[in-house]
Amino acid sequence: AFEAMGRLETYSKVALRIAKQAGMLYSWMHDLSTRIPEMSVRGIVEEVVAHSGFEPYLDTLDDASMRKQNLAEMLTAASAFYAEKSGGGLPEFLERVALVSDSEQIDSRGGRAALMTLHTSKGLEYPIVFIAGMEEGLFPHSRSADIDEEVEEERRLCYVGMTRARQLLYLTNTLSREIYGVRQESRQSRFMREIDPALIHRIAPEHGAASVRPLSPREAYVDYGDSQLPDDEPGPGGDGLSIGAKVVHPTFGRGIVRRREGRGDNAKAWVNFERGGIKLLVLKFANLRLAE
Structure with missing residues (x-):
């Protein structure tokens, strides 16, 4: 089918305009395929985005801003993949980002970590649970931070995730993170500050490992x-x-x-x-x- 795209102009039953567009797409994709071995994953993604006109298309959608942020996050992930120097290429990167999180496909035999969303975790239990990203803007999400009903829904979801742990529960947050292509400082989630301090054992970097210190439950660091x-x-x-x-x-x-x-x-x-x-x-x- 791919090779046929380059021959459409020879078929009279196909409109000339469509045939020319298909031929141009074929020529570009064929050229790109020859250059992929010398390109970084991010470079490949950036060229596809630029050449396909994907950003102008996103501008026509109601949720254009959010979709562009998702696109920027994918570019960030591509850069991080390259920085790992794992030797993998585009197929390995696509395999990584195409995560499957349906609960029925989670391996329950043990011996490995199961990565899932909080929604997927409903009804499941594990000896040890990690909830990452306990930061304002992520959990609760920035879109719900000013709406009491939505914050309460995320608070209930947080409770669901916390009660998935039978023995140990780790709640983690960072002082800064790169999200949607932006490096930003982070503030501890209000959900963590609402937990009784007597129930929390705080873990901080070793002295000298970083210029941070353990925070009291309601202390802001910036x-x-x-x-x-x-x-x-x-x-x-x-x-x-x-x-x-x-x-x-x-x-x-x-x-x-x-x-x-x-x-x-x-x-x-x-x-x-x-x-x-x-x-x-x-x-x-x-x-x-x-x-x-």
Whole structure:
């Protein structure tokens, strides 16, 4: 079928416009297939996205912002895959990202870790359970943080996950993480702060391993009232997002640009958001607009 795409112009029953488009697609895919061995996984994904016009298509959808964030997260995953230097290529990467999480397909014989969503975990039990990403913006998700009913639903879901553990339960959070292509500081989930401190045994990095310390249950480790970055650095770019510009992000809300770096597709901005603190955004995917 693939080879036939390159011969459609010879068939009179196929409209010429469609045949030409199919021929162009065939030529590009054939060329790409010859270059894949020398390309990184991220490079392959970026070329497919750019050549296919996928981003302009996403702009026509109601949830364009979220879909673009998912796309940026896939690019981040591709970079992380390459950084592992495992020697794998595109097939191995696609196999990794195509995770199957249906509960009926989870191997219950033991001897290995089962990765699943909290929804999938309902009705299952394990001797030891890890719940990762116990951070504001992830759990509860940023989309539900200002809606009491949705926060309560996620609180119930958190309880479901916690009660899957028969013996040991680990709740983990990070001080920063890269998500949707953005490196951002993280705040401990309110769900962890709501647990009786007497029931928690805190585990922190060894002394000297990192410049962090154990937190009391209700202690914040970052003051988001002011920028943590210098504000006297000139910023490049002709998009109006200069240092001090007030902007709006579809997820993080209002913020102020504190620093610019890079140009073109590599342009990034450090933005101090009122609700989310400082975040490093890739402007190509950030969907920022100037505040009115």
